[in-house]
Amino acid sequence: MLYHLLYPLHTEFIGFNVFRYITFRSIGVAVTAFLIMIIFGPAFIRMIKRKQIGQVVRDDGPETHLAKQGVPTMGGLLILASITLSTLFWARLDNPLVWLLLFITVFFGMIGAFDDYKKVSKKTTAGLSARAKLLLQILGAAVVGLFIFFHPGYDGQLSLPFLKDVNPDLGWFYIVFAILVIVGSSNAVNLTDGLDGLAVGPTVVSSAVYLVFCYLAGHAVLADYLQIPHVQGSGELAIFCGAIFGACLGFLWFNAYPAQIFMGDTGSLALGGALGSVAIIIKQEFLLAIVGGIFVMEALSVIMQVGYFKMTNGKRIFLMAPFHHHFEKKGWHEPKVVVRFWIVSIILGLFAIATLKLR
Numbered sequence: 394m395l396y397h398l399l400y401p402l403h404t405e406f407i408g409f410n411v412f413r414y415i416t417f418r419s420i421g422v423a424v425t426a427f428l429i430m431i432i433f434g435p436a437f438i439r440m441i442k443r444k445q446i447g448q449v450v451r452d453d454g455p456e457t458h459l460a461k462q463g464v465p466t467m468g469g470l471l472i473l474a475s476i477t478l479s480t481l482f483w484a485r486l487d488n489p490l491v492w493l494l495l496f497i498t499v500f501f502g503m504i505g506a507f508d509d510y511k512k513v514s515k516k517t518t519a520g521l522s523a524r525a526k527l528l529l530q531i532l533g534a535a536v537v538g539l540f541i542f543f544h545p546g547y548d549g550q551l552s553l554p555f556l557k558d559v560n561p562d563l564g565w566f567y568i569v570f571a572i573l574v575i576v577g578s579s580n581a582v583n584l585t586d587g588l589d590g591l592a593v594g595p596t597v598v599s600s601a602v603y604l605v606f607c608y609l610a611g612h613a614v615l616a617d618y619l620q621i622p623h624v625q626g627s628g629e630l631a632i633f634c635g636a637i638f639g640a641c642l643g644f645l646w647f648n649a650y651p652a653q654i655f656m657g658d659t660g661s662l663a664l665g666g667a668l669g670s671v672a673i674i675i676k677q678e679f680l681l682a683i684v685g686g687i688f689v690m691e692a693l694s695v696i697m698q699v700g701y702f703k704m705t706n707g708k709r710i711f712l713m714a715p716f717h718h719h720f721e722k723k724g725w726h727e728p729k730v731v732v733r734f735w736i737v738s739i740i741l742g743l744f745a746i747a748t749l750k751l752r
Contacts (some may be wrong), residue, residue, distance in 0.1 A: 415608060419631045422483035423639035429475040430643025438647065438654050441465035446513050448655055464652060467509045468644060469660025473502045475640035476633075476667075484632040493540055494633050494670055500533040501579055501666035505658030520658070530576045530666070537670050538571030546625055552676045554683065554748040557620045571673045578669030578681060579662045581688035584695055584715045586661040589652040590645055591717060591731045595687040595738035596664050597641045602684045602742045603671050604634035609749070610675040619749050622676035630671060637667060650728045684745035687738045691715045 411417045441447075447463035477495060484491045508520035541547050542565075549567035550560045563570055586592035609615050611628025641664070647653045656664075665688070672681040682689050694716035701710050712722035720730045 415611070415628050415631055418483045419604060419608070419635040421635075422479045422632050423635040423642075425482060426475045426479040426636045426639030427643040428639075429478060430471065430640055431646060433471065433474075434643065434647050434654075437468070437471045438465050441467065441654065446509075448657075449512050449516055461652070461655075464655060466513070466655040466657040467506065467659050468648070468654040469502060469505060469509075469656040469658070469663055472640050472644055472656060472660045473499060473663055475643065476636045479636045479639065480633050483636075485629050488626050488629045489544075490626050490674055491629050491633060493537060493674070494630065494667060497533055497537055497575070497670045498663050498667040500536075501530065502659050502663035504529045504533070505583075505660065505662035508662075509657040509659050527576070530579055530662070531572055533666065534572040534575035534669075535568070537575060537673060538568040541571060541673060542568050550622075550676075551678065552622050554680055554745075555751055570678070574673055574678050574681065575666055575669035577692070578672070578685065578688065579665035581685070581692040582665030582668070583658060583661040585688050585691040585717070586656060587715055588717055588721075588727050588731050589650040590648050591734060592661055592664075593641045593645050593648055593656065594731065594735040595685065596668070597638055597645070598735075598738045598742040599668055599681075599684050600634045600637035600641065602680075602745050603668065603675075603677070604631045604638065605746060606677050606680065607631040607634055607671065607675055610677070621749070624675050627675045630674060633667075634671060637664065650731065680745055680748065683748070684742050686741040687734055691717065694719070 442465055446465060446467055448461050448466045476498060480491065480495060486492075504521070504526060508526060510520075512520040542549065549563040549565070551563065551567075551570075553559050553561075582592055582596065585595070606621070607627050607630040609619060610621060610624045611626065611631070613623050616623035644656065644660075648656065668681065668685065672678050692715075694711060695714045697710055698714035701708060711719040713719055717730050717734065721727065
C-alpha cells in the first residue's frame with residue numbers, strides 16, 4: 394500500500410527507515426514546503442506581474458498603503474500548492490484525516506481565489522459578496538463537522554484548557570460549533586492580513602504549536618499522560634501542520650516588508666480554515682483562541698468597532714479597525730506594528746504549550 398511517496402523506500406534501504414517516523418517527516422515536510430516557496434516564488438511573482446494581478450487598495454485606509462497599489466497578489470495559490478504537494482509527499486495517504494484537511498484547505502482557498510479574481514478583474518475592493526462568501530465557508534466547514542461527528546471514535550465532547558475533568562458534551566450541536574470555529578478562524582486570519590507579513594507570522598507560530606499537539610494527540614501514551622484527548626491517526630496531521638509552517642515561512646521571505654507579493658484572500662481564508670479544522674479534529678478548539686490570540690483580537694476589534702459605531706450613531710472605539718490600523722493611525726511604522734504583533738503571538742504560542750501541564 395502506498396502510504397506516502399517516500400514510505401515504500403524503508404523496505405528497500407536501511408537508511409530510509411527514518412521515513413516511518415512522524416518526527417522526521419514533520420521536519421522533512423517543513424523543509425520541502427519551504428524550498429518549494431523559495432525556488433518557485435520568484436518565477437511565480439514574475440508571472441503574476443505579467444498578468445497584472447495586482448493589489449487593489451481601499452481609498453479610506455491609511456495613506457501609507459497607497460504605495461501597495463498594484464503589488465502582486467494571490468500568492469496564496471503558491472502557498473496552497475506548497476502545502477498540498479509537500480503533504481502528499483510526506484504524509485500517509487491512507488489517513489482520511491489528511492485528505493479531509495487537504496480538502497478544506499483547497500476549498501477555502503478556491504473561495505478566496507474567486508474573491509481575489511473578482512477584485513482584480515474589476516479593479517475594486519468589492520469582490521465576492523459577504524453573504525456568498527459566508528455561505529460557501531459554512532458549506533465547507535459543515536463537511537468537516539459532519540465527517541468528524543460521524544467518524545468512529547469521535548463525539549460531541551469539548552476539551553477545555555486548564556480543566557482536565559470538565560468535558561461538556563454538545564451532542565449534535567457540536568456540528569454547528571465546528572462550523573463556527575472553522576469559519577470564524579478563516580475570517581479572523583483574513584482580517585489580520587492587512588500589513589506586510591502580519592498574518593503569516595502568527596500562522597507560522599500557530600502551525601508550530603498545533604504540530605506539537607497533533608503529535609501528542611496521536612500518541613496514546615503521551616496523550617494519556619498529559620490528559621489530552623487521544624485521537625487515533627491524528628499524529629499524521631503533524632505532517633500537515635509542518636507543511637503549513639514551511640510554506641508560510643517561505644512565503645514570509647517574499648511577504649516581509651516591503652512585500653513583493655500578498656497572499657490575498659486565497660491564502661488567508663485557506664490558512665484560517667486549515668487551522669480551525671486542525672483544532673476541531675484533535676479536540677483542541679479553545680486552544681485556538683490562545684495560540685491564535687492575534688487573530689481573535691483583530692476579529693473582535695472589527696466586531697466592537699462596527700457594533701459601537703451603530704449603537705452611538707457614528708462614534709468609534711479605535712481610530713480604525715482592524716486593530717493593526719489603529720496603531721498605524723497613531724503614528725507607528727508598519728514594521729514596528731508587525732514585529733510587535735509577532736512577539737505577542739510567540740508569547741501566546743508558548744503559553745498555549747504550557748497548558749499541557751496546567752491541568
